[in-house]
């Protein structure tokens with residue numbers, strides 16, 4: 001569940017979902033964490049080369065897809081910015097809608113070299129319209145008839 005401080009950002013996300021002409025919004029990490037059950041395995045829907053994708057459930061019951069970019073990649077600010085600005089510029093009925101983004105750095109206490117240090121942890125996430133049928137390639141491979149002719153089995 002989300003706390004009261006997040007309600008205006010949730011409202012902004014709901015508004016973007018409903019208004020197809022609206023621009024993507026900046027979303028706090030805490031909100032994306034909250035709607036994905038802290039990025040739980042139960043809400044994970046897939047993985048790509050650069051991140052894991054989670055189902056985000058809003059209090060209204062609407063669903064979004066949240067892609068959390070892997071921390072192991074050193075993604076430069078300017079590269080993330082060009083990804084976000086590029087996605088924001090794509091608006092077409094045949095493309096998945098880009099709803100929001102998050103770029104935050106948190107300082108987290110962790111062990112290092114026998115000491116405790118405050119380390120920067122970068123969170124980069126992208127939020128999209130949820131496609132219940134998943135990716136096109138998986139859908140086609142599950143539903144297309146095999147036209148390659150009869151198989152010979154030994």
Ligand SMILES: Nc1ncnc2c1ncn2[C@@H]1O[C@H](COP(=O)(O)OP(=O)(O)OP(=O)(O)O)[C@@H](O)[C@H]1O
Nearest residue numbers: 046047048049050051053065128129130131134135
């Ligand atoms: N908007 C979405 N709605 C529903 N499921 C999605 C959505 N986006 C991705 N997924 C699921 O998550 C999986 C991984 O998606 P992702 O975009 O990370 O894959 P990708 O195309 O290999 O990306 P990349 O290599 O650029 O990281 C997809 O195969 C699909 O099952």
